[in-house]
Amino acid sequence: MAALTITNLRKSFGIFEALKDISITVEDGEFICLLGGSGCGKTTLLRLIAGLETLDDGNILLGGNDLTQVPCHKRNIGMVFQSLALFPHLNVGANVAYGMRLRGASGEAAALEVDRLLNMVGLAGLSGRAITALSGGQRQRVAIARALALKPEVFLMDEPFSALDAGLRVQMQEEVKSIQREFGVTTCFVTHDQREAMALADRIVVMNGGKIEQAASPEELYAKPATRFVAEFIGTNNIIDRPGQASIAVRPEAISLAAKGSGKQGQIIRQRRLGALLEREIRVGDQTVHQSELAGAGLSFDDGAMVTLSWDDAKAWALPG
Amino acid sequence: MMRAPSHGPLFIGGLAFGVMAVFFLIPLIFMIIVSFYQPDSMGFYKVDFVWENYGKFFSSFYYTVSFRSLYSAALGAVFVVALAFPLVLFVTDLSSRWQLFWIILLLSLMCLSEVIIGFAWLILMSESAGIPRLLEWVGLWSNPRSLSPSFGAMMIGLVFLGFSIVSLILYPSIARRDRSIEEAAVTLGTPPSLVFYKVILPTFRTSLVSVTLTMFVYLLGVFVMPTMLGRPKDWTMTVIISDKALGDANLPLGAALAVVMLIVTMLVLIASALLTRERST
Numbered sequence: 001m002a003a004l005t006i007t008n009l010r011k012s013f014g015i016f017e018a019l020k021d022i023s024i025t026v027e028d029g030e031f032i033c034l035l036g037g038s039g040c041g042k043t044t045l046l047r048l049i050a051g052l053e054t055l056d057d058g059n060i061l062l063g064g065n066d067l068t069q070v071p072c073h074k075r076n077i078g079m080v081f082q083s084l085a086l087f088p089h090l091n092v093g094a095n096v097a098y099g100m101r102l103r104g105a106s107g108e109a110a111a112l113e114v115d116r117l118l119n120m121v122g123l124a125g126l127s128g129r130a131i132t133a134l135s136g137g138q139r140q141r142v143a144i145a146r147a148l149a150l151k152p153e154v155f156l157m158d159e160p161f162s163a164l165d166a167g168l169r170v171q172m173q174e175e176v177k178s179i180q181r182e183f184g185v186t187t188c189f190v191t192h193d194q195r196e197a198m199a200l201a202d203r204i205v206v207m208n209g210g211k212i213e214q215a216a217s218p219e220e221l222y223a224k225p226a227t228r229f230v231a232e233f234i235g236t237n238n239i240i241d242r243p244g245q246a247s248i249a250v251r252p253e254a255i256s257l258a259a260k261g262s263g264k265q266g267q268i269i270r271q272r273r274l275g276a277l278l279e280r281e282i283r284v285g286d287q288t289v290h291q292s293e294l295a296g297a298g299l300s301f302d303d304g305a306m307v308t309l310s311w312d313d314a315k316a317w318a319l320p321g
Numbered sequence: 322m323m324r325a326p327s328h329g330p331l332f333i334g335g336l337a338f339g340v341m342a343v344f345f346l347i348p349l350i351f352m353i354i355v356s357f358y359q360p361d362s363m364g365f366y367k368v369d370f371v372w373e374n375y376g377k378f379f380s381s382f383y384y385t386v387s388f389r390s391l392y393s394a395a396l397g398a399v400f401v402v403a404l405a406f407p408l409v410l411f412v413t414d415l416s417s418r419w420q421l422f423w424i425i426l427l428l429s430l431m432c433l434s435e436v437i438i439g440f441a442w443l444i445l446m447s448e449s450a451g452i453p454r455l456l457e458w459v460g461l462w463s464n465p466r467s468l469s470p471s472f473g474a475m476m477i478g479l480v481f482l483g484f485s486i487v488s489l490i491l492y493p494s495i496a497r498r499d500r501s502i503e504e505a506a507v508t509l510g511t512p513p514s515l516v517f518y519k520v521i522l523p524t525f526r527t528s529l530v531s532v533t534l535t536m537f538v539y540l541l542g543v544f545v546m547p548t549m550l551g552r553p554k555d556w557t558m559t560v561i562i563s564d565k566a567l568g569d570a571n572l573p574l575g576a577a578l579a580v581v582m583l584i585v586t587m588l589v590l591i592a593s594a595l596l597t598r599e600r601s602t
Contacts, residue, residue, distance in 0.1 A: 052504050072507045085505035089523040099509035102519075150509065 002063025009058035036207035078147030093127030356576035374577035397479035398536035475551035
C-alpha cells in the first residue's frame with residue numbers, strides 16, 4: 001500500500017488538452033472518487049495512473065517511487081474497466097488466477113488464493129463457471145477479485161457500475177466500500193454519478209475541463225463549494241449574485257418563505273410533493289430559485305402566489321473568487 | 322395480448338428452401354443416381370446399377386488424389402487464416418481513413434476472377450519476367466527458371482484467392498472487439514509483446530476455427546489455380562473429376578468421385594465441429 005502523489009500532470013490528444021496541470025495527493029488507504037461530466041479528463045487521469053496512456057508532462061509518485069518511466073505491466077496496479085474486460089475464454093477461477101499464474105504461481109497456490117478471493121466477493125464455489133454463465137453483478141465481482149488478486153498498491157475503477165440497474169448498483173457500492181476497507185488499498189474510482197461519489201469516497205475530486213475544481217470530503221463539498229461550478233454541480237443550489245460582493249450559494253432547504261416582509265420577492269411557478277419533501281420553483285426576477293422543505297413544516301401557498309424569500313446567513317456560502 | 326405471428330419470415334424461408342431444393346438437392350440426387358450408372362465410352366452413360374465406379378476410387382491413384390486434395394485445401398486454409406488474422410488486427414488499429422483504404426483494396430481483390438489472378442501469378446513466376454528475373458537482377462539467383470507450375474505456386478494462388486474473403490469475414494468482429502480486454506491483460510502484468518498470444522488469439526479461437534473450416538471447404542472446390550499453377554501431380558480432386566466427366570466423357574465415374582469427396586468433406590467438418598465443441602466446455 002502506498003500514497004499516490006501526482007504533480008503538474010498534463011496530457012493532450014492532438015489539439016485537445018485532456019488534462020491541464022493536475023496536482024493531487026492520495027493518502028495511503030484513501031478512497032477518492034474522480035467526479036465530473038464526460039470529457040472532463042477523469043478517465044484520462046485514471047489511465048495515466050495505470051500507465052495505459054503516456055503523460056506529456058508532470059510526475060506520478062507511488063510510495064515515493066517515480067512511476068513515469070515504469071511501463072503499465074510492471075506497475076503494481078489493479079484495474080476494473082467500464083466493460084469489465086473479463087477474459088471470455090477463461091472461466092471464473094482462471095480469470096482471477098491469470099495474474100498470479102503469469103507471475104509463476106503454482107496451480108495449487110493460485111487455486112487457494114482464488115478460493116479466498118471469490119469467498120470475499122461472495123462468489124464462493126463458482127470458480128469453474130464460464131464467464132458467459134454469470135449475471136451482471138457476478139461479473140462485477142469477478143472483475144474486482146481479479147484486480148485485487150495481485151495485492152495491488154493502487155486500485156483503479158473506471159465507472160464499473162454504469163451498466164447495472166439502480167438497486168444492484170447500490171449493493172455493489174456498499175460491497176466495494178467494505179472490500180476496500182478490508183484491503184486498505186489506495187483507491188481511485190471514476191464516476192459521473194455524484195450520488196455514487198458521495199456514497200463511496202473519503203474525498204471527492206471534482207473535475208471540469210481538464211482541471212481539478214475542488215478536492216474535498218463529500219460533506220465539505222456540499223457545504224463549502226470552492227467554485228461556482230462545484231456549487232452548481234453538486235446537488236441543487238441557488239447561486240445569488242450580489243453587486244459589488246461575492247456571489248452566494250444557498251441550498252434549497254436553507255430558504256424559507258413568508259407571505260410578506262422585506263427581502264427578495266418572487267412568484268411560485270411550480271410546487272411538487274415528493275413523499276416527505278415539498279419542492280418549489282420560485283421566479284425571482286429572471287432567475288428560478290429552488291426551495292424545499294419538509295411537507296407541512298412551513299406555510300402553504302397556491303401556485304402563482306407572491307412570496308418573500310429569506311435565509312439564514314450562516315447557511316449561505318459566499319463563493320470564493 | 323399476443324401479436325399474430327408474421328408469415329413473412331416463413332414465406333421467405335420457404336422460398337429459399339424451395340430454391341435450394343430445386344437447384345441443389347435435385348442435381349445432387351441426380352449425381353448420386355448417375356454415380357451407379359454404367360460408363361459408356363460412346364455416350365455419357367448407360368442406365369444400370371453397378372458399384373464399379375466407387376470401386377475405382379479405392380485404386381491407389383484416386384486415393385492419393387483425394388488425400389492430396391484434403392491436404393492442399395487444409396494447408397491453404399491454415400496459411401490464409403494465419404496471414405489474414407494478423408493483417409486485420411493491424412488494419413483495425415489504423416485510422417479510419419486507412420482502414421477504408423484496406424477494405425476497398427480487399428474488396429477489389431475479391432472482384433478479380435480466379436482466372437485473372439491465376440494469369441497474373443503465372444506471369445509473375447515465369448522465367449522471362451517477374452520474380453525469377455528480379456532475383457537474378459538482385460544477384461540471389463544465377464540461373465533463374467520458372468517457379469510455376471509447382472506445389473508452391475499453387476499454394477500461393479490458393480492463399481491469394483482466399484485472403485480477401487477471410488479478411489473481410491474476420492474484419493467486423495475484430496474491429497468491434499473490446500480492446501479493454503487487452504489493456505486488462507497488461508494491467509495484470511502481461512508484457513505487451515505477449516498480449517497477442519495470451520489474450521487475442523484465445524479470444525478469437527472459435528471464430529478462427531470456423532473461418533479455417535469455411536476456407537478449407539472453399540479451397541477444396543477451387544479448380545483454376547491447380548490447373549494453371551500446379552503440376553499434374555498437384556492436381557486436386559476437383560480437377561480430376563472434371564477431367565473424367567468432361568475430358569473422358571465418363572460421367573458416372575466423375576459423379577462417384579464427387580459423392581465420395583462430399584462424404585469425406587462432411588466427415589471432416591463434423592469431426593472438427595465435435596472436437597472444437599468438446600474443447601470449449
